[in-house]
Amino acid sequence: MSKKESTSTLWGGRFSEATDAFVQRFTASVDFDKRMYRQDIRGSIAHSEMLAKVGVLTEEEKNAIHTGLRDIEAQIDSGEFQWSVELEDVHMNIESALTQKIGIAGKKLHTGRSRNDQVATDVRLYLRDEIDVIAQELTRLQKGILELAEREADTIMPGFTHLQTAQPVTFGHHLLAWYEMLNRDYSRLQDCRRRMNQSPLGAAALAGTTYPIDRELTASLLGFSQPTRNSLDSVSDRDFAIEFCSFAAILLTHLSRASEELILWTSSQFNFINLPDRFCTGSSIMPQKKNPDVPELVRGKTGRVNGHLIALLTLMKSQPLAYNKDNQEDKEPLFDAVDTVRDCLRAFADMIPAIEPKREVMREAAKRGFATATDLADYLVRRGTPFRDAHEIVGKAVGYGVKTGKDLSDMSLEELRQFGGSIDEDVFKVLTLEGSVAARNHIGGTAPEQVRRAVQVARKELSER
Ligand code: ARG
Numbered sequence: 001m002s003k004k005e006s007t008s009t010l011w012g013g014r015f016s017e018a019t020d021a022f023v024q025r026f027t028a029s030v031d032f033d034k035r036m037y038r039q040d041i042r043g044s045i046a047h048s049e050m051l052a053k054v055g056v057l058t059e060e061e062k063n064a065i066h067t068g069l070r071d072i073e074a075q076i077d078s079g080e081f082q083w084s085v086e087l088e089d090v091h092m093n094i095e096s097a098l099t100q101k102i103g104i105a106g107k108k109l110h111t112g113r114s115r116n117d118q119v120a121t122d123v124r125l126y127l128r129d130e131i132d133v134i135a136q137e138l139t140r141l142q143k144g145i146l147e148l149a150e151r152e153a154d155t156i157m158p159g160f161t162h163l164q165t166a167q168p169v170t171f172g173h174h175l176l177a178w179y180e181m182l183n184r185d186y187s188r189l190q191d192c193r194r195r196m197n198q199s200p201l202g203a204a205a206l207a208g209t210t211y212p213i214d215r216e217l218t219a220s221l222l223g224f225s226q227p228t229r230n231s232l233d234s235v236s237d238r239d240f241a242i243e244f245c246s247f248a249a250i251l252l253t254h255l256s257r258a259s260e261e262l263i264l265w266t267s268s269q270f271n272f273i274n275l276p277d278r279f280c281t282g283s284s285i286m287p288q289k290k291n292p293d294v295p296e297l298v299r300g301k302t303g304r305v306n307g308h309l310i311a312l313l314t315l316m317k318s319q320p321l322a323y324n325k326d327n328q329e330d331k332e333p334l335f336d337a338v339d340t341v342r343d344c345l346r347a348f349a350d351m352i353p354a355i356e357p358k359r360e361v362m363r364e365a366a367k368r369g370f371a372t373a374t375d376l377a378d379y380l381v382r383r384g385t386p387f388r389d390a391h392e393i394v395g396k397a398v399g400y401g402v403k404t405g406k407d408l409s410d411m412s413l414e415e416l417r418q419f420g421g422s423i424d425e426d427v428f429k430v431l432t433l434e435g436s437v438a439a440r441n442h443i444g445g446t447a448p449e450q451v452r453r454a455v456q457v458a459r460k461e462l463s464e465r
Contacts, residue, residue: 390421
């Protein structure tokens with residue numbers, strides 16, 4: 001390891017030699033934590049505002065600090081700011097620039113504060129900002145799903161279990177299943193936001209500070225619901241980042257499932273939908289190919305978000321109180337989870353309303369595979385046959401259909417009657433696809449009427465967000 005003179009640190013007092021150049025790079029976080037500069041400046045403005053209120057800073061000092069910090073923010077915004085690895089992280093880069101700009105008052109900003117409560121504050125502010133953007137994007141996606149679900153309330157497709165044709169469902173109903181998954185994700189996101197929205201500022205290094213600080217004030221200036229209640233916990237735990245990543249992992253898991261279905265449906269084997277060309281790419285060798293890259297990538301990105309969740313859980317595991325440098329490792333997984341969630345939601349919110357269903361193909365597919373077998377069994381039950389016997393009778397009818405290549409609705413009354421039970425002409429009504437879906441007319445059922453009703457309920461719910 002080579003040694004390098006370094007005089008620029010803000011903590012060099014007790015050191016008799018400069019930090020090793022490699023160690024400096026190894027311990028620095030500025031390359032990635034500079035993305036929190038707005039939150040860092042917001043936190044410093046609130047902290048200095050409070051210090052002035054309680055008499056630790058003069059009004060002039062506070063004003064100089066505020067003006068200086070706003071100048072620095074503008075410089076960073078415009079790309080003029082010189083970041084320095086020697087100054088380790090976003091916090092010391094900004095503080096050092098402030099002192100260069102305004103002199104003594106800049107050196108007073110860090111009174112009653114530590115980078116430990118500062119970084120805990122910044123990460124929360126950053127994540128809260130991102131959560132609000134993500135919540136909007138999630139809502140946009142949910143609205144798109146409702147729009148499509150309403151349009152496709154009457155569209156019939158096969159419903160699957162074990163990926164085998166099970167019963168006819170409406171496409172709108174299938175889409176509303178996605179909506180429900182995302183609705184729980186939204187509520188998990190808001191839970192995470194509510195729990196994390198407390199201000200760690202004032203916890204200082206770990207034990208609090210000897211200055212007469214007003215933590216209620218900084219909490220309210222920063223839009224937190226209240227100050228955190230224990231200083232050791234405040235600088236230490238990153239459970240809020242873990243919660244966010246677990247929200248992200250579950251959301252991506254849901255999106256990966258929807259992606260998988262989109263991929264299947266666009267295949268020539270299913271051929272249920274068309275994805276407009278702008279969401280697809282071609283093959284460099286096979287001229288006929290049109291690949292559903294967007295859903296494939298979303299499906300693939302689930303892996304990286306799951307990885308970030310495990311990284312953060314492992315980072316936190318067994319850490320003794322209070323702050324440890326390990327926690328600097330919270331940022332890259334968290335930031336990447338945020339970016340990935342934002343991109344995937346954007347891709348889905350753009351893509352879903354553009355889906356072009358092939359209604360006739362879906363309908364034809366629902367007709368194959370004896371999708372109305374349960375309806376026939378229910379019909380027999382209504383006419384006095386015990387369900388188990390009805391199941392057996394219909395099973396035999398299906399066996400006959402497989403052998404003769406006929407769907408239940410293609411069989412004559414005589415053919416249907418040969419297996420037992422009491423069957424009349426009206427059976428054909430229940431064997432139609434429309435009859436089958438319309439009959440499941442209760443809350444959560446697949447009937448078009450229920451789909452339209454559920455869309456209205458969901459719209460109202462979204463309008464109240
Ligand atoms: N860059 C550090 C982090 O991300 C800031 C806090 C450092 N505190 C300390 N005492 N070294 O966690």
